[in-house]
Amino acid sequence: MTLLASNYENDPIDVLVGDWMSEGNMTGRANAKANGQADAYEPTFLEALAPALPHIAKHRIKVAVNAGASDTEKLRDVVAKMVKAKGLDLSVAWISGDEVLPQLLEAQKRGGSPFENICTGEKLEDWQFEPIYAQAYLGGLGIAKAFEKGGDIVICGRVSDASPVIGAAYWWHNWQRSDLDKLANAFVAGHLSECSSYSTGGNYTGFKELECLDWTAIGYPIVEISHSGQVIVTKNKGSGGEVSVNTLTSQFLYEIQGPWYFNSDVTALLSDVSFEQVSTNRVALHGIKGGLPPPTTKVGITAKPLYQAEMHWFIAGLNIPAKARMMEQLIRTQMKSHMHNFTRLEFQTIGSCPENPTSQNAATVDFRVIAQGRRAEDLAPAKFVRPCIDPIMCAYPGATPHLDLRQAFPKEVFEYYVTLLSQSAIENRVHLASGESIDIPPPRETKTWPKHQPTQSVTAHAQNMSDFGPTVRSPLGTIVHARSGDKGSDCNVGFWVRYADEYAWLQNLLSVGFMKDLLADEYRGGRIERCEFEGLRAVHFLLKDHLDRGVGITTSVDFLGKNCAEYLRCRMVRVPMRFLARGRI
Structure with missing residues (x-):
């Protein structure tokens, strides 16, 4: 923030916005708020704001951020004190309404909605966990109203990531909802x-x-x-x-x-x-x-914490699958008497040894043991880390445990459930420095959109793959860019190319069926939705319920879904030789 605000005279900006929220910190801050353990806002925002404040005040730059997390009013108070201590003339406002657990539980009690999980299709009444907090994603019009009424800094909780920009533009240009x-x-x-x-x-x-x-x-x-x-x-x-x-x-x-x-x-x-x-x-x-906007907005529900522990072994060289199998059998035998208390137990081999490796590190993989349980005592040292370590003298050749055992002791993790709540049930409100509060009504006109996005399993522009000329086996990513990410347990991945003829090939190559083959062992039978963005030369896929329950609880090392694209780009496909001749990415 300081970098941008301090250079205003050479590179002017009108509004600074910041997105501090993710599904990862939403769950942790939610637990802190529910238990009163600590301040439940994002403290790194204060680190960014403090040195920037004099420049923000001097150049009258507006600020809108969602760093309030689960303690928006408290962060507003901290910022107001910071502004006063520096003797600056800045008005600090905040937005409420995103905390919606009471409304959600009341609506569930009335039977007003099954509150279906938008990733898995599960109904909330069938969810096996106890909700402790729920946060709705708010729009940007509260931010616009705060700016209109003289607010200089607007502190929000769970507004959507893009809402600060929407609010800033709406206020600046005096737009209408229509x-x-x-x-x-x-x-x-x-x-x-x-x-x-x-x-x-x-x-x-x-x-x-x-x-x-x-x-x-x-x-x-x-x-x-x-x-x-x-x-x-x-x-x-x-x-x-x-x-x-x-x-x-x-x-x-x-x-x-x-x-x-x-x-x-x-x-x-x-x-x-x-x-x-x-x-x-x-x-x-x-x-x-x-x-038109939908009549509902997304809500993230955080459950009472579970507990997780993990232990790592290093395996090198030949016979890695057999060594991993031996280690798993030894550990399972040690855990047998109490393993029934685990809600999840996985043994994962991460990486592989290349042919004729040129260093020991290159020949080494990570054997990961990870478990979850309802109570911390279910993963106590005698029940998890000791059974993982005790077989060392009778284990595979070269058996070497990781000696940093901090992850092997139980820590809190959080189930996260994503559903929809009517916007009319939300009390979206702006709180100004003067003490005045202003209600932001839900949109008058809305549209109920279909449950699933438009999808086409194959391209409408079919061509024979032989039309693209001679091919050679090569990683998909030698000529194809890609990007992936998470939303709850859904993972999206988009592929795009540099040239129009490459796009015709990509459209025909990347069908839903081919995506299943490309995913290989990572495909576990979920729904796949496909669409094309011709103006970007891109093909996009939504992999429904592909990730492991979301970032807060996952046992996957790719907890944000970001490496899904990189995995798929390294998969071997038949690439036209003329495309490779143009150069590789």
């Missing part, structure tokens, strides 16, 4: 900028091209939004990385669910999206249309 196309463009602008440097080269499969543009100083995206809703994305001057069609395509494909993108204020229709490189580090967004 300006759906404008709102939708601001919504997508918020999506493009919400993950900081992801739009400027972070988490980008073309990262090797950016080494000469300074990996160590990748910049921050800046979105310029006109009154008509036109969006230009750029970055702070003098920073590393780049803003390009490819870096924005990468971020655009991250964590979307298909061609319909929902927010409490608007539905963005994405089918005709495209980007235009208008100059160096300046890219225009095109093709976004707006639809």
Whole structure:
């Protein structure tokens, strides 16, 4: 924040926005709030804000963030005291309404909704866990009202990631709720900028091209939004990385669910999206249309904690599957008398030994034992870590445990359930520094959208694969970019290419059936939805319930779903030789 605010005279900005929330910290902060264990806001926001405040005040820059997490009012009080201590003339407002557990439980009691899990289809009454907290995703109009009424800094809890940008644009341009196309463009602008440097080269499969543009100083995206809703994305001057069609395509494909993108204020229709490189580090967004928002908004429910522990062994060289099998049998035998108390127990071999390795590290894999239980005592040292270590003298050749046992002792983890709640049940309210409170009503006009996104298992532009010429076996990622991410237990992955003829090949290659083959052992029978974004030369998949119950509880090492794309890019396919001749990614 300081970097951007302090350089205002050379690189002016009107509003600083920040997204501090994820499903990972939502559950942890929810537990802190429910138990009164600690402040349940995000303290790193204060670290970012404190040195920036003098510059924010000097240049009258507005600020909107969701760092309030589960203690929004408390964070507002801390920020107000910080502002006063520095003698600055800044008004601090906050937004309430995202905490909705009472409304949700009352509606469930009335039978008003089954509160179906939007990832798994499970009904809330069948969920085997006790809810302790529920947070709804709010829109951006409360932020707009706070700015309109003189708020300089607006502290939010669980507004959606893009809502601060929507609110800023709505306030600045004095838009109306009926300006759906404008709102939708601001919504997508918020999506493009919400993950900081992801739009400027972070988490980008073309990262090797950016080494000469300074990996160590990748910049921050800046979105310029006109009154008509036109969006230009750029970055702070003098920073590393780049803003390009490819870096924005990468971020655009991250964590979307298909061609319909929902927010409490608007539905963005994405089918005709495209980007235009208008100059160096300046890219225009095109093709976004707006639809009515849904009558509901997403709610994340955190359950009373479970407990998890894990232990690691190192296995090297030959016969790794047999060594892992031996270790698993030895540990299971030691755990036999109390293993029934575990809610989950997994033995995972992570990595593989290459042929003729040239170093011992290259020949070594991680054998991971991970367990979960309802109570901490179910994973007490005598019941988990001792049975994992005790077989050392009769184990596989070279048996070596990891000696850092901190993860082997029980820690809290949290089940997370994602459902929908009527916007009319939410008391969205702005609280101004003056003490005045203003209600933000739900949208008057809404649309109930189909349960599933539009999907096509194969392309409508069918061609014979032989039309693309001679092929050679090569990793998919030699010519194909990709990006993946998590939403609850769903995982999305989008693929895109550089040239139009490559896109015709990609469309025909990546059917739903081929995706199942590409996933190989990772495919476990779930629903797969597929769509195409022709303007981006992209094919997108939503892998329903592909991840292990979400980031807060997963036993997978890919707990954010981000490496799904990298796994798929290294899978071998038949690639046209003429595409490879153009150079590899």
